[in-house]
Amino acid sequence: MRWAFGSRARRSRREGIGAWLAAGSVALSLLALLALLALLTIRGLGHFWPAPIALVMLEDGRQLAGEHVREVPLPEGEGRERLYRTGNRDLEGSRWQWVPVSSITAVSHPPDLVVLERRRWGEAIGRLTSLQRETGERVEGEPAWAALNARLAELASLRQARDALREEIILPQVRPLEEGDEAPRLEAANARLRELQAAMQGGHLILEAVDGRRLEVPLEQARRARRPNGMSSLEKLVAWGNGVWRFLSEGPRAANTAGGVWPAIFGTVLMVMLMSILVTPFGVLAAIYLNEVAHQGRLTRLVRISVRNLAGVPSIVYGVFGLGVFVYGIGGTLDEWFFDATLPSPTFGTGGLLWASLTLALLTLPVVIVATEEGLARIPDQQREGALALGATRLEMLTRVVLPMATPAMLTGMILAVARAAGEVAPLMLVGVAKLAPQVPLDGDFPFLHLERKFMHLGYHIFDAALHGGDVEAAMPLVYATALLLVLVILVLNLTAIFLRHHLSMRHGALAR
Amino acid sequence: MPDSPSTLSGRRRLRQGRDRLATALVTAGGIGAIVALLAIGLFLAVEVMPLFWSSEATETVSQRALWLPREGADGAVQYRWDPTATLPTEDVARVSLVPLAWGTLEAAAWALLIAIPLALGAAAHSALFMSTRLRSRVKPTLELMEALPGVVIGFIAGLVLAPWVDRHLADVLTLLILLVPGLLLASGLRSCLPPRLQQAIPLSWAGLWLLPWLLLILAAAHGLSPWLEAWVFGGDLHRWLEVRLGLDITVRNAMIVGMAMGFAVMPSVYALAEDALSGVPRSLAEGAQALGATRWQTLWRVVLPAASPGILSAVMIGAGRAVGETMIVLMASGNAALMTWNPLDGLRSLAATIAIELPEAGPESLHYRLLLLAALLLFVFTFLVNTLAEWVRSRLRRRYRRLGSGR
Numbered sequence: 075m076r077w078a079f080g081s082r083a084r085r086s087r088r089e090g091i092g093a094w095l096a097a098g099s100v101a102l103s104l105l106a107l108l109a110l111l112a113l114l115t116i117r118g119l120g121h122f123w124p125a126p127i128a129l130v131m132l133e134d135g136r137q138l139a140g141e142h143v144r145e146v147p148l149p150e151g152e153g154r155e156r157l158y159r160t161g162n163r164d165l166e167g168s169r170w171q172w173v174p175v176s177s178i179t180a181v182s183h184p185p186d187l188v189v190l191e192r193r194r195w196g197e198a199i200g201r202l203t204s205l206q207r208e209t210g211e212r213v214e215g216e217p218a219w220a221a222l223n224a225r226l227a228e229l230a231s232l233r234q235a236r237d238a239l240r241e242e243i244i245l246p247q248v249r250p251l252e253e254g255d256e257a258p259r260l261e262a263a264n265a266r267l268r269e270l271q272a273a274m275q276g277g278h279l280i281l282e283a284v285d286g287r288r289l290e291v292p293l294e295q296a297r298r299a300r301r302p303n304g305m306s307s308l309e310k311l312v313a314w315g316n317g318v319w320r321f322l323s324e325g326p327r328a329a330n331t332a333g334g335v336w337p338a339i340f341g342t343v344l345m346v347m348l349m350s351i352l353v354t355p356f357g358v359l360a361a362i363y364l365n366e367v368a369h370q371g372r373l374t375r376l377v378r379i380s381v382r383n384l385a386g387v388p389s390i391v392y393g394v395f396g397l398g399v400f401v402y403g404i405g406g407t408l409d410e411w412f413f414d415a416t417l418p419s420p421t422f423g424t425g426g427l428l429w430a431s432l433t434l435a436l437l438t439l440p441v442v443i444v445a446t447e448e449g450l451a452r453i454p455d456q457q458r459e460g461a462l463a464l465g466a467t468r469l470e471m472l473t474r475v476v477l478p479m480a481t482p483a484m485l486t487g488m489i490l491a492v493a494r495a496a497g498e499v500a501p502l503m504l505v506g507v508a509k510l511a512p513q514v515p516l517d518g519d520f521p522f523l524h525l526e527r528k529f530m531h532l533g534y535h536i537f538d539a540a541l542h543g544g545d546v547e548a549a550m551p552l553v554y555a556t557a558l559l560l561v562l563v564i565l566v567l568n569l570t571a572i573f574l575r576h577h578l579s580m581r582h583g584a585l586a587r
Numbered sequence: 588m589p590d591s592p593s594t595l596s597g598r599r600r601l602r603q604g605r606d607r608l609a610t611a612l613v614t615a616g617g618i619g620a621i622v623a624l625l626a627i628g629l630f631l632a633v634e635v636m637p638l639f640w641s642s643e644a645t646e647t648v649s650q651r652a653l654w655l656p657r658e659g660a661d662g663a664v665q666y667r668w669d670p671t672a673t674l675p676t677e678d679v680a681r682v683s684l685v686p687l688a689w690g691t692l693e694a695a696a697w698a699l700l701i702a703i704p705l706a707l708g709a710a711a712h713s714a715l716f717m718s719t720r721l722r723s724r725v726k727p728t729l730e731l732m733e734a735l736p737g738v739v740i741g742f743i744a745g746l747v748l749a750p751w752v753d754r755h756l757a758d759v760l761t762l763l764i765l766l767v768p769g770l771l772l773a774s775g776l777r778s779c780l781p782p783r784l785q786q787a788i789p790l791s792w793a794g795l796w797l798l799p800w801l802l803l804i805l806a807a808a809h810g811l812s813p814w815l816e817a818w819v820f821g822g823d824l825h826r827w828l829e830v831r832l833g834l835d836i837t838v839r840n841a842m843i844v845g846m847a848m849g850f851a852v853m854p855s856v857y858a859l860a861e862d863a864l865s866g867v868p869r870s871l872a873e874g875a876q877a878l879g880a881t882r883w884q885t886l887w888r889v890v891l892p893a894a895s896p897g898i899l900s901a902v903m904i905g906a907g908r909a910v911g912e913t914m915i916v917l918m919a920s921g922n923a924a925l926m927t928w929n930p931l932d933g934l935r936s937l938a939a940t941i942a943i944e945l946p947e948a949g950p951e952s953l954h955y956r957l958l959l960l961a962a963l964l965l966f967v968f969t970f971l972v973n974t975l976a977e978w979v980r981s982r983l984r985r986r987y988r989r990l991g992s993g994r
Contacts, residue, residue: 090883091771093716097793098770098801099708100717100725103857104794105801106850107732110743146754356620363617367610377621383973384624386904387966388911390938394945394962395627398634402950425946439624467606497736500913503942533738533914540742541918550746557739568734572727 111561118558121551122317124302124310127187127199129284130158130173131180138171139187139199139284143547145175161189161197162283169196170547185304188219190281191297196332196548198291200283208276208293222279222299229274229294236270239263321555326510326535332548335556340514341427341507341529342496342563348431349438349495354488356435357442364443365450366472378447385440393501396433401425401505421526425506427515428525433505434498438491445490449483449578450476482578486571493567497560499533507534509542532560628970631963638956668924668940670954684961686924690934691965694916695909697845697930698852702905705849706856707898714864715872715886718791725794726861733854741918744847745839749919753838755809757816757824762808764815769804773797834929839921842930847915856905863897863983864890868990893990896983900976907969907976913938937961 125141132138140158147154154175163169190198205218205225213221243263277293300313324334360381368374405422413421422428453476461471499507508528515527536556539549668686709729713722752759777785788796820827828834867890875885891898913936921933922943941958948954 090881091774092887093712093790093883094770094774094793095767096708096712097716097790098766098773098797099705100712100794101797101801102766103705103709103729103732103853104725105798107728108798110735110740113743113747114739356616359613359616360620361617363613364621367613367617377625379974379977380625381621383970383977384627386907386911386973387627387969388913388938390911390913390941391627391631391962391966391969394941394959395630397945398950398959399626399630406950436623436627439620443620467602469606469609470602472609493734497734497738499736499738500917500938500942504945533736536738536742537914537918540746546746553742553746557742560736561739564734564736565731568731572730 114554114558114561117551117554119318119555121555122314122321124189124300124305124313126183126303127189128158129182129184129187130178131182132173133177133179137284138173140171143170148174159197161199162289164195164198165283165287165289169545183303185301187284187303188281188299188301190279190291190299192291193295193297198281198283198289200281200289202299203280203282203288205279205293206277218279219301222293222296225277225293226296226299229296232270232274236267236274239267239270321552322559332552335532335535335552335559337511337514338530338532338535338556339559340516341511342532344515345427345431345434345529345531346492346495348427349434350488350492352431352435353438353442353491354484357439357487357491358446358484360439361443361446361450362472365447366468366476381440381443385444388500389437389498390500390504392433392437393504395436396429396501396505397425400429400432405429425504425528426526427506427529430502430506430529433501434495437498437501438495441491441494442484442487445487446480446484449480449486452483452578453479482574486574486578489567489571489574493564493571496567497533497564499531499537502531502534503537507531509534509538532556532563536560628963628966631959631966635956635960635963638953638960668935670944670957684937684957684964686926687935687937687940687961688964689926690916690920690924691910691936691938693841693934694844694848694920694936695906697841698848698909698912699902699906701845701849702853702856702909703902706853706901706905707860709853709857710860710864710898710901711886711891712794714861715882715890716790717794718789721792721794726858729854729857732850733858735851737851737912737914738918740847740851741915744843744915744919746918748846749839749843752843753836755812756828757812757820758809760824761812761815762805765804765808765811769800769807770797773800828931834931835927836931837921837923837933839919839933840931841920841934844916844920844934845930847919848909848912851912851915852905852909855908856901859901859904860894860898863894863901863980866897866987867893868987871990893986894983896979896986900979900983903972903976903979907972910972911938911965911969913942917942937965 127139128142129137129139138158138160140160143157143159145154145156156173156175156178158171158173159169160166160171161169186201188200188202190200192198202218202222204212204214205221206212207221207225244260244267274294279291279293279296281289281291283289302310305313321334322339323336325337326335327333364374364378364381401424405420405424405426409421409423457475457479458471461475462468466474506528508530511528511530515524515529516522536553539556540546540553668683713725717725777788816822816824825836828836864886871889871893872885875889876882880888916934916936917939920935920939922935922939923933924935924940925932941961944954945958948958
């Protein structure tokens with residue numbers, strides 16, 4: 075036994091430095107991947123956790139209240155400085171304040187500091203001094219906080235009722251009506267709408283910033299209020315869940331630096347679905363043709379290699395092709411034929427959902443062809459010969475024997491195509507993605523699916539908010555969250571593909587034996 | 588007889604007709620899809636033609652303007668890409684594609700410089716040293732890494748990594764210096780441990796237990812960097828680089844692009860190289876080990892030479908990806924069309940230029956055709972590289988078959 079130990083130890087010592095450097099490169103790659111995922115998760119999800127609001131006393135007697143964002147060293151070794159998100163943009167002119175650490179005398183977290191989210195000007199931070207109800211009654215001190223919360227809940231339900239009224243009753247009726255027509259139901263709905271609008275008006279609250287200046291905010295401008303320093307962990311968790319939900323379900327606000335990403339999720343999913351509807355049949359047909367129908371000669375081999383290589387052609391080149399052929403070529407011609415009235419403003423002659431899906435379908439076509447062909451090639455020839463020997467025609471052999479066996483391979487190909495398409499941004503920049511598309515391409519208006527409309531995309535949203543936003547600092551947490559969402563979607567899709575491929579190889583491994 | 592011969596042959600004819608129709612459909616659909624795919628190259632070539640043939644275009648864009656340097660105002664030789672500027676004093680547009688091609692190749696070179704050692708090291712380790720259980724986990728993980736979208740990597744590189752590296756330049760340098768000795772120190776320390784402990788941390792699991800060690804190295808680099816900066820670089824690495832070496836430093840630079848794109852390219856190189864290494868017939872490696880070679884010697888002398896074409900093709904595929912990657916370069920480089928050797932300065936690649944400028948260039952305009960020429964260059968380059976890699980790989984496969992059956 076001792077002998078065995080010794081020999082093994084000696085052998086591993088003799089492996090030399092190369093083996094250790096090789097091991098180190100595995101560890102380094104894994105570390106980089108883990109660091110990336112951890113960064114996205116922590117920053118992306120952490121943003122929605124209600125951060126404590128610090129009340130900072132400065133040397134010169136000033137005070138400020140805000141959320142501690144980060145601390146960086148000053149150049150030339152002159153100590154460090156902290157960044158606070160102080161809100162109150164209408165008072166200060168900026169949402170951010172840099173403070174040298176050396177000038178801070180005390181930091182406390184008083185529980186009565188209120189963070190108020192407003193419809194304009196972003197957040198306001200301060201103490202709630204008084205509230206005037208819509209009836210004119212004034213409430214001061216602690217009861218004001220309860221009154222504010224009650225009123226905010228009331229406003230939220232009123233807003234919901236108004237939006238529902240507008241979406242479900244008024245808009246569907248307005249569209250088919252010509253000018254001049256009046257429908258009695260519409261009249262009633264409009265009256266109800268005015269009533270709701272009126273019920274939202276009135277009342278205001280007075281928020282005193284920590285430096286003593288007062289902010290008067292009309293109540294209908296306020297969206298949410300919270301006192302993060304006084305919240306229990308459970309309340310914070312609920313607030314966090316609400317924040318995540320709002321991020322997923324709302325549209326972007328303030329030039330993509332706030333709000334949610336719902337239209338981008340919707341656009342991405344819709345575009346990818348259209349793409350897979352386009353790519354799957356053609357990819358499978360091409361694979362069947364190459365593998366089952368075509369004469370297996372030199373030309374077929376050449377075509378097969380070319381298709382494989384086209385998977386390695388940069389995506390931007392597909393984007394150029396999509397712009398030149400689909401948008402300018404086919405789209406321009408369609409406009410001349412059918413949409414002559416609206417020219418020179420293009421209908422199909424500009425980027426849109428249809429062209430983006432087509433371009434991505436072309437981009438992912440090699441993926442589907444290669445995956446399906448692999449599945450088809452794995453099926454032993456005896457299966458085909460057996461079917462033919464029993465008198466089946468080629469169609470019957472394909473549909474009853476070969477294709478059922480190749481289904482997992484086709485699914486794998488489709489999922490890999492979807493995963494690739496969901497993360498691809500460069501070609502979309504040329505063929506139809508938009509910075510901000512207020513109308514989603516699917517609605518209740520005939521023909522329901524608007525293929526010519528531009529759409530929003532998660533990946534492009536990241537690019538745009540990170541590089542072209544006005545206030546990048548404010549946009550960063552949302553960009554992290556969006557990136558996390560995109561990565562999660564793609565990881566789930568890829569894991570499904572890996573699982574399917576595993577399942578496939580198990581099945582055919584057993585079959586070949 | 589329930590079926591008379593005439594109905595039987597009628598049904599048979601129906602079945603055959605249906606079969607013929609389906610075959611025709613499959614052929615039409617298949618050929619249609621493939622032709623649409625292959626049309627990409629054709630379309631680009633046809634659209635670019637007028638640049639070289641039409642008389643109106645050749646007046647403004649001569650071959651010289653595209654590829655050769657011109658004398659600048661101060662007499663210095665320069666290449667310029669500025670197709671939208673129409674200066675009355677200049678008779679020829681400033682449309683040299685050379686700085687863009689330079690930026691593309693520079694970015695790809697930095698990416699490969701980082702990706703190749705990492706990917707090949709990782710491939711060698713996981714093909715020959717790693718335990719099977721760990722390998723069945725690590726391989727799919729690194730495959731998943733390949734699927735990370737470029738826009739996310741570009742965002743992290745351009746907006747998180749770039750400012751961080753800019754602030755902690757000395758840390759990065761120290762880390763580079765410490766990395767290799769640090770890993771060797773790990774192996775040295777391990778061999779000093781008693782055998783029982785050595786068995787607890789075997790080389791086959793080193794990919795995992797080196798992770799905390801790497802974090803330690805990172806912390807050490809962070810701690811040591813002020814010393815290095817004070818002793819060698821007179822207190823400030825930034826100023827030292829700018830004053831002593833005369834380098835311009837931008838926050839988003841070629842090195843950041845290289846790091847990010849190296850990270851993005853590494854998994855695909857790894858996957859192909861790993862396949863090539865683990866595809867080498869076992870009999871070869873077993874023979875070498877039976878003759879007393881260590882596993883590293885086996886790798887270096889036997890497996891690596893046998894798999895070298897596969898590794899070459901993996902590197903070529905990686906190069907193809909690095910050249911065509913758009914979003915990472917777009918977000919992590921400054922997009923300034925410069926031609927320098929300085930890794931701390933910005934660059935602008937062909938792909939990023941297309942992504943930025945093509946939506947603004949009107950159809951049929953000169954600018955549009957120039958950008959299409961850039962796309963054609965990318966297409967031809969990647970297609971050729973991939974074809975070459977495919978050819979090398981197919982030869983390798985034949986060689987393995989020969990070697991494997993030779994025993």
